[in-house]
Amino acid sequence: MNSSQQRGSSIRSQARRSELIATGRKLFADTSYDALSMDDIAHHAGVAKGLIYYYFKSKRGYYLAIVEDSVAELVTLAAGGAELPRALRVRGTVDAYLRFAQHNEAAYRTIITGGVGFDTQVQEIRDAVRTGLVSTVAEGAYGHHDIPPIARLALLGWLSSVEWLTLEWLEYREELQREIPRDLLVRMLRHTLDTIEEFVPECPAPPPDPDWHPFTGRRDTL
The missing domain is CATH 1.10.10.60 (Homeodomain-like)
Structure with missing residues (x-):
């Protein structure tokens, strides 16, 4: 050949x-x-x-390949919108994350809860996606992903809230449209970024976007 x-x-x-x-x-x-x-x-x-x-x-190998493919899609979706202003890019990351969970519920639950029993390989995949998402948020917020440990710790704390809030929202998504958890998580991230700035002044929070407000439709905050 x-x-x-x-x-x-x-x-x-x-x-x-x-x-x-x-x-x-x-x-x-x-x-x-x-x-x-x-x-x-x-x-x-x-x-x-x-x-x-x-x-x-094996069946397990097939399953893990499916999970990895789902993770790759999630990270790619979340990293989109690089051309947007920083505040809107961060909002877009949160929205992409929720859309993925909404349309890929089984894969999302596997990624977050660890798969079949305690699956160390799925845990490793989950850790990789967390690292990727924190880097994506840092890139959107600060223009770079190399941030101090305190900032990374705070963003990981916020991401943990994102994961479990999203799992709960999936149970009520018929009653709560995606915009509600999205705007709630954006507000929570705004407070997290402000707190990071207090601890690490070299990581200033993105300036509020003067044209967008998540609840009124006015664009006047992140």
């Missing part, structure tokens, strides 16, 4: 792997991990079971 054929084979292989992950995300969105067998997964994917083992080694 020449190099051109190898590249073509690699591209097809990656495409097939991505298709299997997309199928798995849909399946695990509606069905628990324990309730799905490899036979079920292969049937829904329209492939031989051996193909799933070829790409992912």
Whole structure:
């Protein structure tokens, strides 16, 4: 096989792997991990079971690949809007986070609660996404992600509140539109950034956006 054929084979292989992950995300969105067998997964994917083992080694490997794919999407969504003013970029990060949780509830719950039992590999994935999200918020707030430990600790505290508030909101999302938890979390972040500035003056909070207010529609705060 020449190099051109190898590249073509690699591209097809990656495409097939991505298709299997997309199928798995849909399946695990509606069905628990324990309730799905490899036979079920292969049937829904329209492939031989051996193909799933070829790409992912095991059901657990397949599951972890799906979680990692979900995490990558979450971080990418949250990091969007780099061209926006800092205050609006931070707001956009929170909104993207909530939209992901709303439309990928099963994956989100897995990321936050740790998966099947206490799954150390899922915990590692969760830690990685936390690090990525804190960096994204720091970049949006300060224009860079290299921040002092106190600032990072405060943002991690805020992010922990985000995680559990979002889990609770998912139970009531029919009653509370996404804008409500979004604006609540933005307000909480505003206070966190102001507190960080008190402890670390070299990390000033972004100036309030004079044109937007989260509850009245006036744009006059973060």
